[in-house]
Amino acid sequence: MSRLTMTGITKNFGAIRALSDVSISVAPGEVLGLMGDNGAGKSTLVKIIAGNFPPSAGDIRIDDKPVFFHRPVDAQREGVEVVYQDLALCNNLTAASNVFLGRETTRSLGPFRVIDYPAMNQRAAELFKQLKSETRPRDLVRKMSGGQRQAVAIARTLLSEPKIVLMDEPTAAISVRQVVEVLDLIRRLRDRGISVVLVSHRMPDVFAVADRIAVLRRGSLVASKATALSSPEEVTGLITGAIEAA
Amino acid sequence: MTTLDEIIGQSEHKSVLSRITGVPAFWVFLAAFVACLALTLMTDTFATPRNLFNVTRNFAFVAIIAVGMTAVIASGGIDLSVGSTVVLTAMVISILMAAGYSFALSAFAAICAALAVGALNGVLIAYAGMPPFVVTLGMLSAARSLAMVLSNNKMIYEFGPDHDLLLWLGGGSTFGLPHPLYALVVLTLVMSFVFRWTRWGQYVYAIGGNESAATLSGIAVKRQKVTIYMFSAFTAGLAGILMTGWLGSVTTNLGQSMELAVIAAAVIGGANLAGGEGTALGAVVGALLIEVIRNSLILLGISTFWQGMFIGTFIIVAVAFDRFRSHRN
Numbered sequence: 279m280s281r282l283t284m285t286g287i288t289k290n291f292g293a294i295r296a297l298s299d300v301s302i303s304v305a306p307g308e309v310l311g312l313m314g315d316n317g318a319g320k321s322t323l324v325k326i327i328a329g330n331f332p333p334s335a336g337d338i339r340i341d342d343k344p345v346f347f348h349r350p351v352d353a354q355r356e357g358v359e360v361v362y363q364d365l366a367l368c369n370n371l372t373a374a375s376n377v378f379l380g381r382e383t384t385r386s387l388g389p390f391r392v393i394d395y396p397a398m399n400q401r402a403a404e405l406f407k408q409l410k411s412e413t414r415p416r417d418l419v420r421k422m423s424g425g426q427r428q429a430v431a432i433a434r435t436l437l438s439e440p441k442i443v444l445m446d447e448p449t450a451a452i453s454v455r456q457v458v459e460v461l462d463l464i465r466r467l468r469d470r471g472i473s474v475v476l477v478s479h480r481m482p483d484v485f486a487v488a489d490r491i492a493v494l495r496r497g498s499l500v501a502s503k504a505t506a507l508s509s510p511e512e513v514t515g516l517i518t519g520a521i522e523a524a
Numbered sequence: 525m526t527t528l529d530e531i532i533g534q535s536e537h538k539s540v541l542s543r544i545t546g547v548p549a550f551w552v553f554l555a556a557f558v559a560c561l562a563l564t565l566m567t568d569t570f571a572t573p574r575n576l577f578n579v580t581r582n583f584a585f586v587a588i589i590a591v592g593m594t595a596v597i598a599s600g601g602i603d604l605s606v607g608s609t610v611v612l613t614a615m616v617i618s619i620l621m622a623a624g625y626s627f628a629l630s631a632f633a634a635i636c637a638a639l640a641v642g643a644l645n646g647v648l649i650a651y652a653g654m655p656p657f658v659v660t661l662g663m664l665s666a667a668r669s670l671a672m673v674l675s676n677n678k679m680i681y682e683f684g685p686d687h688d689l690l691l692w693l694g695g696g697s698t699f700g701l702p703h704p705l706y707a708l709v710v711l712t713l714v715m716s717f718v719f720r721w722t723r724w725g726q727y728v729y730a731i732g733g734n735e736s737a738a739t740l741s742g743i744a745v746k747r748q749k750v751t752i753y754m755f756s757a758f759t760a761g762l763a764g765i766l767m768t769g770w771l772g773s774v775t776t777n778l779g780q781s782m783e784l785a786v787i788a789a790a791v792i793g794g795a796n797l798a799g800g801e802g803t804a805l806g807a808v809v810g811a812l813l814i815e816v817i818r819n820s821l822i823l824l825g826i827s828t829f830w831q832g833m834f835i836g837t838f839i840i841v842a843v844a845f846d847r848f849r850s851h852r853n
């Protein structure tokens with residue numbers, strides 16, 4: 279069975295062809311490392327799966343069921359959650375508020391619906407515990423370390439028991455120690471049976487957690503193979519074009 | 525060795541004192557209080573019932589709009605058109621009442637006019653993606669001009685059958701306190717609750733904190749922005765109606781350059797012009813400080829021409845203070 283299947287995905291932005299005929303699938307609990315040079319189309323592919331915009335051609339199946347996303351919430355409803363490249367957090371809000379942003383828990387107070395902060399803090403604390411992250415729900419995100427911010431962004435995805443978590447460069451701008459934390463977080467997602475698509479430029483990170491590696495070059499998929507059967511040298515060659523395909 | 529549970533469960537234990545002193549509004553209130561104390565000692569005219577009554581009433585108008593402005597600023601925007609919205613609503617209600625319509629109907633129409641101004645601001649900013657500064661600056665000019673056209677260059681001081689009701693609402697008092705102050709208190713309480721406890725309030729801060737994050741989270745950012753500008757215009761409309769009753773007449777320069785005092789009040793009260801921060805109570809306290817300073821200039825015999833200097837300096841100092849604070853963090 280395949281959790282996510284994409285067939286013949288093509289995306290044009292006016293005259294620019296960002297993706298051409300990309301077919302790829304991800305199994306449940308599998309971590310797919312998606313690599314490629316700047317502008318290769320990685321973020322575009324992630325955004326298509328996340329429902330930010332529709333593909334120009336091609337179709338997407340989740341658990342072998344065809345899906346059509348018009349807006350991000352459509353994708354969310356099908357169990358697709360995203361950690362964006364820039365994390366998309368509000369620095370001025372607490373960790374718990376960020377985890378629940380757009381999906382706040384409310385309770386009724388007379389005729390009004392008010393935000394249930396205690397319930398949100400408690401649930402956020404549970405999620406941080408699951409992720410084994412030392413993150414306090416009531417702290418402002420502004421004051422947090424890069425690793426804690428990652429935990430907040432990832433905890434967001436866990437709110438709704440997702441099937442697929444997409445991560446666009448989660449290890450781009452953080453310290454070595456925090457990278458280790460994030461990779462651990464990714465393994466925890468995988469252990470829960472969640473499929474992860476990890477976009478990254480960092481070869482060691484991808485080789486550390488990915489079960490399979492896919493390489494995009496100028497919008498085309500040039501490789502998709504088990505990590506164990508590949509090597510950093512081969513992937514580098516595939517990214518640059520020194521190796522045509524594998 | 526502390527466990528993960530303990531660390532996650534920890535909250536910053538803050539004493540009541542450190543919690544209070546962490547709020548910018550507290551320091552502003554303290555400043556206003558000290559200024560009041562100094563004025564009481566330095567002049568015989570400040571602590572008179574008459575003067576205090578005037579101060580509380582005058583500050584209420586600015587404070588009411590400052591609460592609306594706080595929502596706009598906290599969402600990362602700015603509304604320069606509030607002063608013109610004041611004169612437009614004042615003009616609408618006075619023309620209708622002078623034509624013999626009841627207060628209720630005229631006030632309703634006036635508030636609708638204000639909401640229309642806010643909705644137009646909001647739509648141009650949110651849906652057409654134009655900068656708030658430009659849109660509301662254009663509206664500042666357009667709305668006042670429309671008020672002038674409506675006035676037909678006549679001054680209105682007869683308000684039809686509900687004349688006395690209007691004057692009582694804006695200029696009267698109950699239990700020794702001016703009516704606009706009651707409106708302000710209710711507005712402040714309601715909005716403090718809304719900002720803190722409702723999704724609408726939460727989204728104001730979310731949009732001001734990181735608009736693209738809010739959008740990616742599925743928040744209807746555009747619609748929310750329209751409602752925020754409509755709320756700001758509503759507060760301006762409310763103040764406009766009350767000011768009409770207080771003054772007993774409407775001239776076309778009503779509310780002129782009021783936006784500056786309002787923005788200053790919000791910013792002094794802790795609203796962050798970069799978005800993401802601000803409270804209703806802060807705006808009120810900020811407005812109080814401005815009015816006390818303004819009043820002191822008059823009482824101390826300093827030329828009122830200095831007022832603009834004070835307000836301008838206040839805005840710049842408050843923003844500089846903010847910069848300084850965020851640099852340290």
Ligand SMILES: Nc1ncnc2c1ncn2[C@@H]1O[C@H](COP(=O)(O)OP(=O)(O)OP(=O)(O)O)[C@@H](O)[C@H]1O
Pocket residue numbers: 291294295296314315316317318319320321322323
């Ligand atoms: N909204 C858009 N409108 C027009 N062109 C776009 C848009 N988004 C992406 N592109 C183009 O599509 C191509 C692929 O971009 P994409 O962001 O997917 O690359 P990427 O692999 O994520 O690169 P990076 O590693 O730099 O993040 C680029 O040529 C880019 O300029």
Ligand SMILES: [Mg+2]
Pocket residue numbers: 320321322363446
């Ligand atoms: Mg990218």
